[in-house]
Amino acid sequence: MADQTLARYVNERSLLRLLRVEGATTRADMARQLKLTPATVTRLVAEMAERGLLREVARPAATEAGREPGRPGVAVALAPDGACFLGVEIGVGVLRFALIDLAAQIVSSSERKVSSATSPAAVVAIIAAELAALSADPAYQGRIRGVGVTVPGLVTLDGFVVHLPILGWKSVNLSELLSAATDLPVLVENNAAAAAFGAVYTEPRLPSLCTIFLKLGTGLGGAAIINGRLMRGAYGTGGEFGHIRIAEDGIRCSCGQSGCLETFVNLAALARETGDDQGAGLADLVALPAAVAGAAAAGEARALAAIETLARHLARGIVVLVNIFNPTTVVLGGVMRPILPLVLPLVERDVAEHIVPGMRMPEFRLSSLGIFECAIGAATLAHQRAFGLPELGTGEGES
Known part of the structure; x- marks a missing residue:
């Protein structure tokens, strides 16, 4: 039996x-x-x-x-409405929600501004309230099967947030807090890893034996998806591509080291290159890529130079990743998206020149999921956990 x-x-x-x-x-x-x-x-x-x-x-x-x-x-x-899955991105000063159906299509999305100093318990309470409101909606009542939540920091396989300096969280059992707030299955994942999984899961017919995903924003997160499996390492905290060291010195990173890739390609680096770093707050930094893209389109030399510099540094990190993983696809996403169409051809040029001779060039793409990519990715992970076969080695899941 x-x-x-x-x-x-x-x-x-x-x-x-x-x-x-x-x-x-x-x-x-x-x-x-x-x-x-x-x-x-x-x-x-x-x-x-x-x-x-x-x-x-x-x-x-x-x-x-x-x-x-x-x-x-x-x-x-x-039957798309046969089941739904909620994804939540815990960001800096914002919570983003995305609901996907059984066909992994987005049916609802929203965001809520919160204080960047909001405690884990308060964030969980907001998530629980949003889930309760969706569950009471006749369109979704009784159909929500799971919840995925992402954070921009180190997360273990069991949903324990090890270190989240950008929010001031450390050693938080977020999975336990969420499980106490709902009877639904919950999972916690790093935001870039979730966005990477979502980029592949929502476009399953695209050929991609190995995908490298990089999320550029206040930091640089990344993940590798190999044969449909999210590669997380032995304890779940792998994929910290932003901490590839590309220089002997530089701005001190949040990890305590100098020379990390993310310090050369994040929003703060873009602000330094464009001279917009004096007194810039988070909202100013988030708006900066669009402003730089506009200035570059107008031919402004400083904006064009900033994009060239960022692309050169990013290519150094991607060369390391291509040499290690030999990916079929490299996907770029994150709040830097307004300038990424300008960055991409420069990165492709430099990567082609510096990878190991004979190594096949990957295809470069921009994420199609937009600003909700992390929340959508979290929802796809919940979808996959409910209807995939990760423990049976069928090519979907985590490793």
């Missing part, structure tokens, strides 16, 4: 993943691709449709061999 239960669990999640990636598919195609008997697929589809996870949709006859022209076939698709 236990073996049958496990087999059904594996088959259900394999079927859900297939439909998420491929879209509407006939029962015959599902049986062929998953190497299951038609009877097994028919039974699974019936059970999952009854639970509101799947639905039948019309499929044009031209796509099915053997059918008469004009007669529609029947395919099976995900």
Whole structure:
């Protein structure tokens, strides 16, 4: 009986993943691709449709061999409203919320300004209130299956925030606080790691055996996704790409060292290069990339030089990552996005010149998730935990 239960669990999640990636598919195609008997697929589809996870949709006859022209076939698709997942980004002075459906599409997003000195308990209370409000909405009532939360700092595999200097948090069992505030499954993840996972998970048909994601903002976070798996290291705190050392000296980093990559490519570095660092607050820094992009478009020399300098430093770090990981794709995101279209070709040029000769150049992309990328990523992690197979080595999950 236990073996049958496990087999059904594996088959259900394999079927859900297939439909998420491929879209509407006939029962015959599902049986062929998953190497299951038609009877097994028919039974699974019936059970999952009854639970509101799947639905039948019309499929044009031209796509099915053997059918008469004009007669529609029947395919099976995900029922997007069958389940929802909430993602939350705890940022500096802001909380961002994103709700995704079973098809991993965004159905709702919002943000709330908070004091940058807000305590962990107060933040959890705000998250719980938002979750309660969404759960009471008839559109989502009874459908929210899990919650993912991100923070811009070190997080262990069990959701313990080790160090979060930008918010003044240290040694916070955030997972425990969240679990006490809701009966839903919760997870806690580093913000850049979540954004990286979301960038891959929401576009599953894009070829990407290995993706490196870099999030540029007040710091520089990063993550590697290999064969659909978020690589976190033995204890969950890997992927601190911002602390690759690219110089012997420089501005002292939040980690206590000098020469870290993030100190050369973050918002403060951009402000120094443009001369806008005198008395600049967080709001000024966040608005700076758009202002620099505008100035560069107008041909202002200092803005163009600042972009060139930032790109040169960023390329040094990416060269190290490309030489180590040999990625298929490098994705850039974060609040620097207004200048990233200008940075990207410069980075590509420098990386091509300095990676190990013979190493294949990765494809460079900009994140398509926008300002809610961390919250969306957190929601996709909750989605994957509910409907993926991380513990069975099927190519999705964490490592």
